Amino acid sequence: MTINCNGNLIDLSTPKVMGILNVTPNSFYDGGKHKEINSIIHQVDKMLSEGADFIDIGAYSSKPSAEFVSEEEEIKRLVHIIKELVQTFPTIILSVDTFRANVARASVENGVAIVNDISAGLLDDKMLETVADLKVPYIMMHMRGNPQTMQSLTDYNDIVKEMIFYFSERIQMARSFGISDIIIDPGFGFAKTLEQxxxxxxxxxxxxxLELPLLAGISRKSMIYKVLEKTPQEALNGTSVLNTIALQKGAKILRVHDVKEAVECIKLVSKLK
Incomplete structure (x- = not known):
């Protein structure tokens, strides 16, 4: 399994790590921590030095009941940071976490190599054709509704069967537009109860x-800290446990806040094979 990022073929036969960079004031774990450009550059440098293969930058919190952010504000938050990161780290592979086509286009035009869409194109009917036009890999996630409504949409008869049907439809639609590199994300925490x-x-x-690379985004989520009766800040050990399980079940990308520990999970699990 390979994906083409900025003309470089990335081999996913060995799992990769995607470091999370939130530039929102209200992310559930690190909201507001990285607002100044020097702080952002320092954090990205740390993640890259610890072994991150990709950096996923987001400017719109997708936590449950997150407040609305305008498209213009999202682009404003992102573009100058993307430019600074590309200039500072010329070989960086950036992903943009957005469900808006115009934000995806502005980001890619300024140096982003991957579009990561929590809605699989369902929240912006221009997204799939835009990604196809940009010729970048596309991460499509499973979700129902939107960040404001998703926690009320958790009624499934057979959740995994319904998710596979969902992905089959969205993959077919993406392919019809000409998107070649697709990664699927089960969307832990999105329109799912703890048990689900x-x-x-x-x-x-x-x-x-589905014969596509699988991304696991479990890092410090409530499915960990609620079971352990802790806080997101205390959920690193639990994150490593579940990342290990995800790798054993086929994950090819771990999307994480803590890169060093995820890299160690990959190294240790690889010794089992």
Whole structure:
């Protein structure tokens, strides 16, 4: 499995790490921590030195009941940071976490190599054709509704079966527009109860029937800290445990806040094979 990022073929046969860079004031874990450009550059330098293969930058919090951010504000938050990062780290591979086509286009035109869409194109009907036009890899996530409504949309008969059907439809649609490199993300925490998150993780190997790389975004989420009765800040050990399970069940990309620990998970799990 390979994806083409800025003309470089990235081999996903060995799992990769995607470091999370939130430039929002209200992210559930690190909201407001990285507002100044020097702080952002320092954090990215740290993640890259620890072994991050990709940096995923987001300017619109997708936590449950997140407040609305205008498209103009999202672009404003992102573009100058993207330019600074590309200038400072010329070989960096950036992903943009957005569900808006115009934001995706502005980001790619300024140096981003991957579009990461929590809605799989369902929140902006221009997204799929835009990604196809930009010729970049596309991460499509499973979600119902939007960040404001998703927690009320958790009624499933067979969640994994319904998710596979969802992805099959969205993949077919993406292919019809000409998107070649697709990665799927089960969307832990998005329109899923605590128990449903663990059912999806337990059965995650079933997504291999889609024959696409699988991304796991579990880092410090409530499915960890609620079970452990801790806070997101205390959920690193639990994150490593679930990342290890995700790798054993086929994850090819770990999307994380803590790069060093994710790299260690990959190294250790690789010794089992």
């Amino acid at each position: 998150n663990y059912e999806v993780l337990h059965k995650m190997e079933l997504f291999s029937m």
